[in-house]
Amino acid sequence: MTDATPASLAERVRDGEIRFHELEEHADADIAAAARRRLVSETADADIDVLGEYAFDAADAHGSNVENMIGAVQVPLGVAGPVAVDGGALDGERYLPLATTEGALVASINRGCSVVNDAGGATARVTKSGMTRAPVFRVADVAEAEALVSWVRDNEAALREAAESTTSHGELLDVTPYVVGNNVFLRFRYDTKDAMGMNMVTIATREACDAIEAETDASLVALSGNLCSDKKPAAINAVEGRGRSVSADVEIPREVVEERLHTAPESIAEINTRKNLIGSAKAGGLGFNAHVANAVAAMFLATGQDEAQVVEGANAITTAEATPEGDLYLSVSIASLEVGTVGGGTKLPTQAAGLDVLGVRGGGDPAGSNGDALAEAIAVGALAGELSLLAALGSRHLSSAHSDLGR
Numbered sequence: 225m226t227d228a229t230p231a232s233l234a235e236r237v238r239d240g241e242i243r244f245h246e247l248e249e250h251a252d253a254d255i256a257a258a259a260r261r262r263l264v265s266e267t268a269d270a271d272i273d274v275l276g277e278y279a280f281d282a283a284d285a286h287g288s289n290v291e292n293m294i295g296a297v298q299v300p301l302g303v304a305g306p307v308a309v310d311g312g313a314l315d316g317e318r319y320l321p322l323a324t325t326e327g328a329l330v331a332s333i334n335r336g337c338s339v340v341n342d343a344g345g346a347t348a349r350v351t352k353s354g355m356t357r358a359p360v361f362r363v364a365d366v367a368e369a370e371a372l373v374s375w376v377r378d379n380e381a382a383l384r385e386a387a388e389s390t391t392s393h394g395e396l397l398d399v400t401p402y403v404v405g406n407n408v409f410l411r412f413r414y415d416t417k418d419a420m421g422m423n424m425v426t427i428a429t430r431e432a433c434d435a436i437e438a439e440t441d442a443s444l445v446a447l448s449g450n451l452c453s454d455k456k457p458a459a460i461n462a463v464e465g466r467g468r469s470v471s472a473d474v475e476i477p478r479e480v481v482e483e484r485l486h487t488a489p490e491s492i493a494e495i496n497t498r499k500n501l502i503g504s505a506k507a508g509g510l511g512f513n514a515h516v517a518n519a520v521a522a523m524f525l526a527t528g529q530d531e532a533q534v535v536e537g538a539n540a541i542t543t544a545e546a547t548p549e550g551d552l553y554l555s556v557s558i559a560s561l562e563v564g565t566v567g568g569g570t571k572l573p574t575q576a577a578g579l580d581v582l583g584v585r586g587g588g589d590p591a592g593s594n595g596d597a598l599a600e601a602i603a604v605g606a607l608a609g610e611l612s613l614l615a616a617l618g619s620r621h622l623s624s625a626h627s628d629l630g631r
């Protein structure tokens with residue numbers, strides 16, 4: 225682009241000649257990042273050169289994944305498995321990629337996968353799908369609120385046409401109104417196929433809002449009214465779902481539980497009831513599970529998902545029962561798992577490689593099948609993690625595992 229060097233660019237920023245966040249207009253993205261590293265390093269009075277060791281072209285990330293880039297953070301990547309999955313979209317044996325810094329986590333999920341295999345594999349299904357955006361409108365009073373709700377019910381086809389004019393993949397599934405005095409929230413829900421879909425549905429909903437403002441007396445206050453609900457703990461996602469609702473289960477013979485996990489089905493079932501159900505209820509929690517967030521976060525990082533959405537991904541219920549035959553039935557149901565195999569961070573090379581480990585990179589055939597397969601893989605990882613941790617609590621191995629592997 226130019227013959228600018230990190231040193232010369234940094235100098236021009238110091239002189240007030242160019243702005244810190246506009247360096248890419250004066251040099252290629254890697255040089256710009258190096259110039260920023262110099263400036264940050266001076267202010268911090270620290271050697272941060274290690275942040276410049278990254279495996280992608282800065283130009284691929286700048287503008288669509290990050291601003292003010294100075295480098296990259298590396299997170300160790302492990303794998304658990306391969307684990308056998310009988311899914312609606314994912315079938316066969318897969319290694320699960322897990323990016324984490326928590327020692328013992330991969331070992332635990334790996335143990336869970338190995339025991340799931342001994343039991344013949346896990347079953348997984350996506351049972352509901354739909355990404356939401358819920359704008360908030362101001363109306364005069366509750367009479368006008370009711371009029372808006374009626375208008376929306378009568379004009380869903382027009383809203384669909386407006387919204388879908390912005391995307392070739394997204395489909396508007398429904399619009400659910402919620403009235404609070406002179407506030408009307410409209411929760412738009414879309415099939416976003418293989419995309420996680422937040423950009424897609426935000427753009428599409430904006431178009432629908434324009435149609436509503438043109439045809440009614442309502443005024444748009446905010447395109448996101450928090451009833452969506454994105455990146456915040458919220459019961460609506462736990463109840464209604466958001467992104468994919470996905471479940472996985474396994475039935476494990478008693479002797480496998482005893483030999484491989486050093487505990488008994490009844491013990492795991494009791495711990496699940498007293499800890500995951502009663503303990504979480506008493507705590508006022510939304511997550512009735514032990515550590516589903518661990519598998520979700522590690523697989524989100526490994527596959528280029530939006531890490532802030534681990535909040536919703538932790539809306540999961542684990543159930544465990546000793547069957548009449550004395551075996552263990554275990555399930556995990558994640559209500560709101562927001563995942564994609566196209567868009568967002570999925571295109572960065574190391575994250576795309578994470579998707580390749582699972583065989584779900586890019587658009588699926590049919591569209592949406594790769595997104596479903598990724599959700600099923602994460603649900604099976606969560607199931608394996610729940611199994612291993614509940615067993616470690618049953619055999620009283622949690623603290624020794626973490627002193628051996630985690631410090």
Ligand SMILES: CC(C)(COP(=O)([O-])OP(=O)([O-])OC[C@H]1O[C@@H](n2cnc3c(N)ncnc32)[C@H](O)[C@@H]1OP(=O)([O-])[O-])[C@@H](O)C(=O)NCCC(=O)NCCSC(=O)C[C@@](C)(O)CC(=O)[O-]
Nearest residue numbers: 328329330331332334335338514515612613616621622625
């Ligand atoms: C650590 C284990 C697995 C040992 O478990 P073990 O049964 O003593 O280990 P083992 O040596 O007999 O090996 C059994 C299997 O574990 C796996 N395994 C064993 N070691 C490794 C290793 N180094 N690397 C990879 N895989 C390993 C491997 O699959 C192996 O089978 P194999 O392949 O040998 O046939 C077990 O004690 C365990 O899983 N503990 C639970 C740890 C755990 O789940 N931690 C999760 C994080 S805790 C947290 O973040 C949340 C929390 C706890 O606060 C939430 C809450 O409130 O509940």
Ligand SMILES: NC(=O)C1=CN([C@@H]2O[C@H](COP(=O)(O)OP(=O)(O)OC[C@H]3O[C@@H](n4cnc5c(N)ncnc54)[C@H](OP(=O)(O)O)[C@@H]3O)[C@@H](O)[C@H]2O)C=CC1
Nearest residue numbers: 391392393417418419420421422423424426530567568587
């Ligand atoms: N805007 C916001 O409010 C928020 C944004 N985000 C960010 O949004 C990003 C994710 O948004 P998202 O819309 O998923 O990604 P992108 O904005 O990257 O868009 C993905 C696009 O890929 C196209 N596409 C190609 N093949 C497929 C396929 N098989 N299935 C579905 N779409 C396909 C679609 O284009 P087309 O629509 O033309 O068909 C789709 O809109 C992340 O970076 C996330 O961090 C997160 C939270 C909020």
